[in-house]
Amino acid sequence: MTIHLRIWRQAGPEAPGGLVDYIVPDANEHMSFLELLDVLNEQLIKKGEDPIEFDNDCREGICGSCGIMVGGTAHGPQRRTAVCQLHMRSFKDGDTIIVEPWRAAAFPLVKDLVVDRSAFDRIIAAGGYISATTGGAPDANALPVAKEKADEAMDYATCIGCGACVAACPNASASLFTAAKIAHLALLPQGVLEAQGRVINMVDQMAAEGFGDCSNHAECEAVCPKGISIASIAFMRREYMKAIRSSS
Amino acid sequence: MDFALPTRLNAKVPAGRLHDKWDTYKDSVHLVSPANKRKHTILVVGTGLAGGSAAATLAGLGYNVKSFCIQDSARRAHSIAAQGGINAAKNYPNDGDTIWRLFYDTIKGGDYRSREANVYRLAQVSNNIIDQAVAQGVPFAREYGGLLDNRSFGGAQVSRTFYARGQTGQQLLLGAYQALSHQIAMGRVEMLPRREMLDLVVIGGKARGIITRELTTGRIERHLGDAVLLCTGGYGNVYYLSTNAKNSNVTAAWRCYRRGAFFANPCYTQIHPTCIPVSGQYQSKLTLMSESLRNDGRVWVPRNPQDTRPPDEIPEADRDYYLERRYPSFGNLVPRDVASRAAKKECDDGRGVGNTKLSVYLDFADAIERMGEQTVKERYGNLFEMYERITGDNPYEVPMRIYPAVHYTMGGLWVDYELQSTIPGLFVLGEANFSDHGANRLGASALMQGLADGYFIIPYTLGTYLADNQIDPAITTDNEAFETTEQEALQRIRRLLSIQGDKTVTEYHRHLGQIMWDYVGMARNRPGLQKACADIAALREEFWERVLVPGENGTYNKNLEFASRVADFLELGELMARDAQRREESCGGHFREEYKTAEGEALRRDKQFAEVAAWEYTGDHGQPRLHREVLEFEYVQPTTRSYR
Amino acid sequence: MKLREHPIVAVFTSPVGKKVLTGLTGLGLVGFVIVHMLGNLSYMSGDPNAYNLYAETLQNLGPLLYLTEIGLVGFFVLHIVIGVNIYRRKRRARTIGYSTYKSAGRPSRQSLSSRTMIITGLVLLVFLVIHLKSFKFGPGIADGYVVEIEGRQIRDLKTLMTHKFQQPLYAFGYPVVLILLGFHLRHGVWSALQSLGVMTPRLTAIIYPIGMFVAILVTAGFIVVPLYIYFSQF
Ligand SMILES: Cc1cc2nc3c(=O)[nH]c(=O)nc-3n(C[C@H](O)[C@H](O)[C@H](O)COP(=O)(O)OP(=O)(O)OC[C@H]3O[C@@H](n4cnc5c(N)ncnc54)[C@H](O)[C@@H]3O)c2cc1C
Ligand code: HEM
Ligand code: HEM
Ligand code: SF4
Ligand code: F3S
Numbered sequence A: 001m002t003i004h005l006r007i008w009r010q011a012g013p014e015a016p017g018g019l020v021d022y023i024v025p026d027a028n029e030h031m032s033f034l035e036l037l038d039v040l041n042e043q044l045i046k047k048g049e050d051p052i053e054f055d056n057d058c059r060e061g062i063c064g065s066c067g068i069m070v071g072g073t074a075h076g077p078q079r080r081t082a083v084c085q086l087h088m089r090s091f092k093d094g095d096t097i098i099v100e101p102w103r104a105a106a107f108p109l110v111k112d113l114v115v116d117r118s119a120f121d122r123i124i125a126a127g128g129y130i131s132a133t134t135g136g137a138p139d140a141n142a143l144p145v146a147k148e149k150a151d152e153a154m155d156y157a158t159c160i161g162c163g164a165c166v167a168a169c170p171n172a173s174a175s176l177f178t179a180a181k182i183a184h185l186a187l188l189p190q191g192v193l194e195a196q197g198r199v200i201n202m203v204d205q206m207a208a209e210g211f212g213d214c215s216n217h218a219e220c221e222a223v224c225p226k227g228i229s230i231a232s233i234a235f236m237r238r239e240y241m242k243a244i245r246s247s248s
Numbered sequence B: 001m002d003f004a005l006p007t008r009l010n011a012k013v014p015a016g017r018l019h020d021k022w023d024t025y026k027d028s029v030h031l032v033s034p035a036n037k038r039k040h041t042i043l044v045v046g047t048g049l050a051g052g053s054a055a056a057t058l059a060g061l062g063y064n065v066k067s068f069c070i071q072d073s074a075r076r077a078h079s080i081a082a083q084g085g086i087n088a089a090k091n092y093p094n095d096g097d098t099i100w101r102l103f104y105d106t107i108k109g110g111d112y113r114s115r116e117a118n119v120y121r122l123a124q125v126s127n128n129i130i131d132q133a134v135a136q137g138v139p140f141a142r143e144y145g146g147l148l149d150n151r152s153f154g155g156a157q158v159s160r161t162f163y164a165r166g167q168t169g170q171q172l173l174l175g176a177y178q179a180l181s182h183q184i185a186m187g188r189v190e191m192l193p194r195r196e197m198l199d200l201v202v203i204g205g206k207a208r209g210i211i212t213r214e215l216t217t218g219r220i221e222r223h224l225g226d227a228v229l230l231c232t233g234g235y236g237n238v239y240y241l242s243t244n245a246k247n248s249n250v251t252a253a254w255r256c257y258r259r260g261a262f263f264a265n266p267c268y269t270q271i272h273p274t275c276i277p278v279s280g281q282y283q284s285k286l287t288l289m290s291e292s293l294r295n296d297g298r299v300w301v302p303r304n305p306q307d308t309r310p311p312d313e314i315p316e317a318d319r320d321y322y323l324e325r326r327y328p329s330f331g332n333l334v335p336r337d338v339a340s341r342a343a344k345k346e347c348d349d350g351r352g353v354g355n356t357k358l359s360v361y362l363d364f365a366d367a368i369e370r371m372g373e374q375t376v377k378e379r380y381g382n383l384f385e386m387y388e389r390i391t392g393d394n395p396y397e398v399p400m401r402i403y404p405a406v407h408y409t410m411g412g413l414w415v416d417y418e419l420q421s422t423i424p425g426l427f428v429l430g431e432a433n434f435s436d437h438g439a440n441r442l443g444a445s446a447l448m449q450g451l452a453d454g455y456f457i458i459p460y461t462l463g464t465y466l467a468d469n470q471i472d473p474a475i476t477t478d479n480e481a482f483e484t485t486e487q488e489a490l491q492r493i494r495r496l497l498s499i500q501g502d503k504t505v506t507e508y509h510r511h512l513g514q515i516m517w518d519y520v521g522m523a524r525n526r527p528g529l530q531k532a533c534a535d536i537a538a539l540r541e542e543f544w545e546r547v548l549v550p551g552e553n554g555t556y557n558k559n560l561e562f563a564s565r566v567a568d569f570l571e572l573g574e575l576m577a578r579d580a581q582r583r584e585e586s587c588g589g590h591f592r593e594e595y596k597t598a599e600g601e602a603l604r605r606d607k608q609f610a611e612v613a614a615w616e617y618t619g620d621h622g623q624p625r626l627h628r629e630v631l632e633f634e635y636v637q638p639t640t641r642s643y644r
Numbered sequence C: 001m002k003l004r005e006h007p008i009v010a011v012f013t014s015p016v017g018k019k020v021l022t023g024l025t026g027l028g029l030v031g032f033v034i035v036h037m038l039g040n041l042s043y044m045s046g047d048p049n050a051y052n053l054y055a056e057t058l059q060n061l062g063p064l065l066y067l068t069e070i071g072l073v074g075f076f077v078l079h080i081v082i083g084v085n086i087y088r089r090k091r092r093a094r095t096i097g098y099s100t101y102k103s104a105g106r107p108s109r110q111s112l113s114s115r116t117m118i119i120t121g122l123v124l125l126v127f128l129v130i131h132l133k134s135f136k137f138g139p140g141i142a143d144g145y146v147v148e149i150e151g152r153q154i155r156d157l158k159t160l161m162t163h164k165f166q167q168p169l170y171a172f173g174y175p176v177v178l179i180l181l182g183f184h185l186r187h188g189v190w191s192a193l194q195s196l197g198v199m200t201p202r203l204t205a206i207i208y209p210i211g212m213f214v215a216i217l218v219t220a221g222f223i224v225v226p227l228y229i230y231f232s233q234f
């Protein structure tokens, strides 16, 4: 199949950028979308042009490295699928696909389709952990956890930190990412002790990074490759009010 | 080929009963006082399970830690991809598991090619890992009573594997990553992502620093430390196609090898039997399907190579369930290496299926008959979805197609009992070292090893090194060793960019992968290995004349990164072939066609080869020098694995 | 932790605190418009004095009325200030937009109304100013809008309304605004509950349609009065 691509090219953070047209004549429905870009890059290199830079690593939908807007949707048209697992059979011969990087002030552009998501790391560092210095931990079964709670915590813990929620959110809000971690940890008995400081600090950090606020568009849940529910955002707000009440 | 007379290596295994060695060690070592810990800077390269857990733990102890990784975030290390689970001898199911059994299974699974003392220690600390992970909030699967659930995994008769859905590695890594983030917030760890270690700086015989490249700007940096922890993972990508992440590489380890660290058992590679087959030239990566599928799926190929009928039209009579035929007692559940070789044989005999003829059927029709589609869905639903997402076929209707893929490398830098390489001050953790898995790794034991190394072993052994060695505080990054090492790294980059040939880095990588797969893959023989050595040497030469690396050093340039990694793979590949050629026996993942039993099974030769082969770099033109570490088995009796 | 010093400040500045407040004020305002709408409907009741009496009872509430009005003003101001602030931060959060953008569809709740909250909101603000000027602070007894009921002279709001809505501008301008109010509520109602953290996936499935219902009800309830007045003049 032949695929037409319009891809955002930008040499560096300060350089001017724009959409450039490409054609991949020898695409194949079994290719992943990233393999399509690989094929295109081989063409470009042979022609002496700069290949298109895009982040990727596991290509299994788990590391969260990949992440681009494909046809206007974060990670492309297939539900619950990171773009590295998106395959060309989701497209038709002759399609034109527009490819752009995540757009958010808190995700400064590095090059082409690559952005800097370190803001996520700082949000986690602000409180997305349980303080448990190595050693000293009690027996793993000392504290039973109701299966439902453990399963729900796992639902939220599956976040791969890809940033699609931010990219798709009309407000460029990081609420789903932040809430998923807050909910994961607060649902477990080990996490409740630090729950109050955690929610306040992580939320403050999220604001400080320049992400937008959440207006409940729920677009984030729709594009999340792990289908994390905005119920986590409601959960975060309950946790927050709890924290405020007990601190005032 | 003639090998310089091997010298013997000393692993510094403590004296005493196997069960007491680790405690004896901990009792006897010197400690670093809290006040002094702050004065020591430790460079931790890699943020996978090994590096992440080590950096977090050492910082927690008060050391001053610098942590490096290639990805844009520490959380993306390749450990994240681990699916199945992690072993521990908790014996929660009360099915008779003990530390001894975990130790024994691991030694046996490794086909008696690993060090008893290390493996026993691994089994001993395994339980602490689970406690630690749970304390960090790792949401392991639980039973309705609220207690932790276990599943059974290949190579064991007990149920000792802890898991978090199909994402155990992810959850364990996030646990370590969050602990690391905590230390970063406390200012005890300086995190440097998007950094690639290009070389090791050795001063006065000790590892004292590394040279890194900042991957978005190309800036070359010097980092000084009192010790270097290499936690950079496995080198399966030497085969180009593997289940490893695209950034997995050997560069860091290889640069250390070139600086004097010995490389042990490079030929030990694990090939995983149940992966999604290659669909075409453009294939960039192979995806693993959990082994658990073999519990209910039946593996078969058509009897007749010419048979082109779709699977559902092939009657029972014309099908060959070759695993069940050849291994009546274990059937589809034979260990990874056996299952993989069997699949290869069928395809070599032309009975492979699919348009590439390089895959075999994994059929669930009978399972669906037997227990109903619903039960199958409950057990394997998510795997079936993943398979369909990638292949477009629905496994409930057409049999899955699978083929083996390179998955894990047991070989790595040689380390002693303290995880210290042959360069003082250079410690190697996780998949990057050669330790605990011998010639074959059991499922769910790599996560265990990575975390054991990082959380519970290095804190002690590193302390010993710092307490017992005088580390010159006068040395700075202005030292000429830094200067020359940095220059060499820069030279190499300039050279790669200046060639401007006509073949891309990927083309060379793919070509190397093909050679490795054909001759240093699942089944190896002397002529093939000799050919591999020659072909790789030739390819390497061509690479340095004709490779085309686009762009410049000053910006984000993945092709430049890969060029330098492929250049190292082109050297490693030859060493692997050389090691495979010298090891004239079959063991675990290493199968030499000359050495097999009458039934075609692996034939170990304990008298000659119950040893670790550790290679020393002797310059680009000299041949690597072999060093042997003889493996003494005081507690287990090496036996032949049989699955018939 | 800086919060410990003055948690209230945090509520007003943190992303989550602000949402809780838009939710609270939003719901409060919903309550108000529903009551207001029902009150207006009494215009059309059989008893010609019903509306004026209703207005009078409101007036006679005295201090209570002032309290509610102050509260109301407070709610509006808070709601508007935060709403505008959220909008401004959103603008700053994505300086370069996408050349194409497609919603992924359900479970996304993104819709025309969710994207235009600020516009519908600001229109409501402008409307409100005019609205208060023409009615609450509009011509009263002094200007001859007076009726005598049971010997009491009271402001004849009913006639005032009649006069206003007999003019096409009012009669058709109001419905336009009221439809925009409907849009505001279409997203607003469920959104407020999500902001207050009461939503669960199952509840959302129920409340989201109810939001639509409320929006239509309020809009329709308001609209009938102007149109009724306008068309019953011929
Ligand atoms: C698909 C898959 C499934 C698996 N499933 C299981 C399982 O179920 N159970 C199990 O026990 N094991 C499993 N394994 C094996 C296991 O995941 C790995 O062996 C283990 O995670 C390796 O961890 P590590 O910390 O040693 O290295 P990695 O996790 O690979 O981390 C390497 C780190 O080093 C960094 N790095 C590498 N090179 C450089 C350099 N030059 N400069 C700077 N930084 C560098 C990387 O950025 C990364 O942070 C699986 C492996 C794969 C591929
Ligand atoms: C008068 C001027 C008004 C302005 C400027 C305004 C503005 C806004 C804005 C911008 C939002 C979206 C907040 C966000 O993005 O999270 C919003 C939400 C909302 N508004 Fe208004 N609004 C106004 C009046 C009203 C009125 C009169 C009502 C009720 C009848 C109302 C009810 C709501 C509700 C329920 C929400 C949802 C709150 C939430 O999402 O938490 N608003 N308003
Ligand atoms: C057909 C539609 C409407 C009609 C006929 C109407 C009519 C009136 C009248 C007659 C008053 C004066 C009451 C008094 O002074 O005692 C009034 C007050 C008011 N109206 Fe409306 N109104 C309408 C719609 C709205 C809407 C949509 C809003 C808000 C979004 C609104 C907000 C107000 C407010 C805040 C007051 C002041 C209330 C008070 O101070 O007691 N009105 N309205
Ligand atoms: S919440 Fe979903 S979309 Fe957002 S970062 Fe996590 S996985 Fe990606
Ligand atoms: S899309 Fe954005 S507005 Fe909130 S619900 Fe999701 S973060």
Ligand code: FES
Residues within 6 Å of the ligand: A055, A056, A057, A058, A059, A060, A061, A062, A063, A064, A065, A066, A067, A082, A083, A084, A085, A160
């Ligand atoms: S590359 Fe890892 S999630 Fe896509």
